[in-house]
Amino acid sequence: MQTRKIGPFDVTSVGLGCMNLSHAYGTPPGAEQGRELLAHALDRGVTLFDTAALYGFGANETLVGPVLAPHRDRITLCSKGGMAGVAGDDGVVRRVIDGRPATLRRNCEDSLRRLGTDVIDLYYLHRWDKSVPIEESVGEMGRLLQEGKVRALGLSEVSADTLTRAHREHPITALQSEYSLWSRNAELGTLARCAELGVAYVAFSPLGRGFLAGGLPDAATLGDKDVRKPMPRFSAENYPRNLRLLEPMRALAEQAGCSLAALAIAWVLHQGEQVIALPGTTQRKHLDEDLHGAEVKLSSAQLEQLDALFQPQAIAGTRYAAQGHREVDTEEFATGN
Template sequence: MNTRKLGPFTVSAMGLGCMNLSHAYGQPPSEQQGEKLLLAALDAGVTLFDTAALYGFGANESLVGRVMKPHRREFTLCSKGGMAGVTGDDGVVRRVIDGRPETIRRNCEDSLRRLQTDVIDLYYLHRWDKKVPIEDSVGAMSRLVEQGKVRTIGLSEVSAATLRKAHAVHPLTAVQTEYSLWTRNPEIAVLDACRELGIAFVAFSPLARGFLCDALQDVGTLDAKDIRRSMPRFEPGHYAENLKLLPRYKALAQEAGCSPAQLALAWLLHKRADIIPIPGTTRLEHLTDNLGAAQVQLDSTLVERLEAHINQRTVHGNRYSAQARAEVDTEEFE
C-alpha cells in the first residue's frame, strides 16, 4: 500500500471508515464479521482506522477497541466527539450535537475507555456546534493534546472560514468532509484552505454512499433505518435520474481497466497527494476491490471526461436533508 502524510503520521493512502460495521446503513454485520473485516484491512496494509462516538452510539468504538487493541502500535487511530448518543428521560438514545468544552472532555474520556487505549492519534470535532464559538471547542481539544489524551486534532464538515478560525487557536492535522465525484463541495474553498495551511483532507463517503459502486438499483429495498432514506439524492424521483449516469460511468471504468468503485477512489487519489479517502464496507470482497484502487492509473483525458459526466450540475438532489444541511458548515454550490 502506498502511503500519505497525515500531519505527523505516515498512513496508508486509503484508510478504513469503520462506521458501516455498526451504524447507518440498516442492520449492521455481526461482531464476528466486523472483527474479520478490521483484521483483514490491517493485514492488507491499511494503517488508518476511523471511528466516532456516534457510530452505533459507542458500539463501533467498542468493536474497534476490542479487536485492534493487540495491534495498537501498527496503525493510526482516529475518532470524533462533539456529536454522540444521549439517553433522554424516556430512555431513548438520540443523536445530540454538543461542542461545549465540558462535553468534549467527557466524550474523549468515554472514547478512550471504549477504544481501550491511552491516546487517540487524531481526534475530530464531529460537527461544529453553532451555539458554541469554534474557538471554545477547539480550545478544549487543544487541552486534550496538552494532557496527552490525543496527539492531534481535526474538524469535520466545516467551511474554509471556520477552518481558519480553528487553526489559529491550535494547529489542525486534518479536515474530514464528504467528497466524491457526486459531492464536490470541498472544491469551492476547503481544499484550497487545506493546502494553504498544510492540513490533510480526509474524504468520507468517497463511493457516494454506494452509488458509485453500482451497488443499489432499487432504493425501495433500503432498510427502514438506512440513513440514505432521508437523503434527497436517494428519493425515488431523484435517484431514477441519477441512475442514468451509471452506464457511461461504468463504461469509463471499463476503459480504465478497473471496477466502478476503484474508479471513484482512483479519481480521489489522483486529485491531490494530501487527500486520503476512507471508504467503508462490511464485505471482505469489497474491501479487496477498494484497496485495488491504489494501483489504478488514470490519464488526464479520462479524468476530464469523468468529471464532466458526474458533478454538481449533473447529479439530482441535495446530499443532505434540510435539517442535516443546517447542522453542517460546509460551503454549497448555488
C-alpha cells in the same frame, strides 16, 4: 499500498471508515463479521482506522478497540466527539450535537475507555456546534492534546473560513468531509484551504454512499433505518436520474481496467497529495476493490471525462435533507449539489 501524510502520521492512502460495522446503513453485521473485516484490513496493510462516539452510540469503538489494540504501534487510530448518543428522560438514546468544552472532554474520556487505549492518534470534532464558538471547542481539544490524551486534532464538515479560525486557535491536522465524484463541495474552498494550511483532507463517502459502486440499483429497497432513505439523492424522483450516470462511468472503468468502486477511489486520490480516501464497508470483497483504487492510474483525459460526467449540475438532489444541511458548515452549490 502508497502512503500519504496526516500531520505526523504516515497512513495508507485508503483507510477504513468503521461506521458501517455498527451504524447507519440498515441492520449492521454481527460483531464476528465486523472483527473479521477489521482483521482483513490489517492483513491488507491498512493503517488508518476511523471510528466515532456516535457510531452505534459507542458500540463501534467497543468493537474496534480490542481488534486494533495489538497493532497500535503501526496504525493511526481516529475517533470523534461533539456528536454522540444521549439518553433522554424517556430512556431513548438520541443523537445530540454538543461542542461545549466539558462535553468534549467527557466524550474523549469515554472514547478512550471504550477503545481501551491511553491516547487517540487523531481526534475530530464530529460536527461544529454553532452555538459554541469554534475557538472554544478547539481550545478544549487542544488541552486534551497537551494532556497526552490525543496526538492531533481534526474537524469534520466545516467551511474553509471555519477551518481557518480553528487553525488559528490550535493547529488542525485533518479535515474530514464528504468528497466524491457526486459530492464535490470540497472544490468550493476547503480543498484549496487544506493545501494552503498543510491540512490533510480525509474524504469520507468517496463511493457516494454506495451509489458510485453500482451496488444499489433500486433505492426503494432501502430500509427505514438506513440513513440514505431521507436523502434527496436517493428519492424516488431523483435516484433514477442519477443512475443514468453509471453507464458512462462503467465504460470508463472498463477502459481503466478496474471496478466502479476502484475508479471512484482513484479519482478522489488524484485530486491532491493531501487527500486520503476513507471508504466504509462490511464486505471483504468490497474492501479489496476499494484498496485497488490506490493502484489505478488515471490519465488526464480520463480525469477530464469523469469531471465532465459528474458536474454538480448533473446530480439530482442535494446531499442532505434540511436537517442534515443545518448540522453542517460546508460550502454548498447553489443548485444540484
